[in-house]
Amino acid sequence: AAQIGGVLEPVGAVPVVIEDDVMVGGNTGVYEGTIVRERAVLGTGVILTRSTPVFDLPNERVIKAEGGRPLEIPAGAVVxxxxxxxxxxxxxxxxxxxxxxxxxxxxxxxxxASTKLEDYLR
Structure with missing residues (x-):
């Protein structure tokens, strides 16, 4: 099972947003202040929070939530x-x-191709 947690209060807190066609693996946790853009793949056991830096190997950069903004996982990223x-x-x-x-x-x-089975089972 995956855990997706967000908040409605306090006002100004940033909820979790998971866009269309995202694949979420088992034992994955996506928590407050995280946006996962369309078609991303979150592998088994990935934990994402606003305070978690994400290391982007293909682009050789570190993705962080800064300046009150949420952590954003780019579209199509495989994490x-x-x-x-x-x-x-x-x-x-x-x-x-x-x-x-x-x-x-x-x-x-x-x-x-590897995520196609998931589509068929839905």
């Missing part, structure tokens, strides 16, 4: 679970890493 190394001395000494969502690619014909 999976990832991790990044903890770089302070304690983190290095203990081989620690922190969860982070990673955009590994943008939808293509291969992605569409």
């Amino acid at each position: 999976v679970q990832g991790s990044r190394a903890v770089t302070n001395e304690f983190g290095k000494a203990n081989g620690l890493s922190v969860y982070c969502p990673v955009i590994v690619k943008y939808r293509d014909d291969k992605t569409d």
Whole structure:
């Protein structure tokens, strides 16, 4: 099961918006202050919140919610679970890493073919 959480109050809080044709994998959580644009794919276990930076590998950038704006997952992004190394001395000494969502690619014909079964089951 996936969890999608948003708020109606307080006024000014940013709800969750998931646009058309988004594929949401099991155990995925999308929470307050997140917009997922059309045709994105959220892989199993991806967690998105307004405070979560998303690492976009194809475009070599980090997507963050800034200036009161929501976190926006771009249209067609394929997002999976990832991790990044903890770089302070304690983190290095203990081989620690922190969860982070990673955009590994943008939808293509291969992605569409693998999500087609989901369409048939609906």
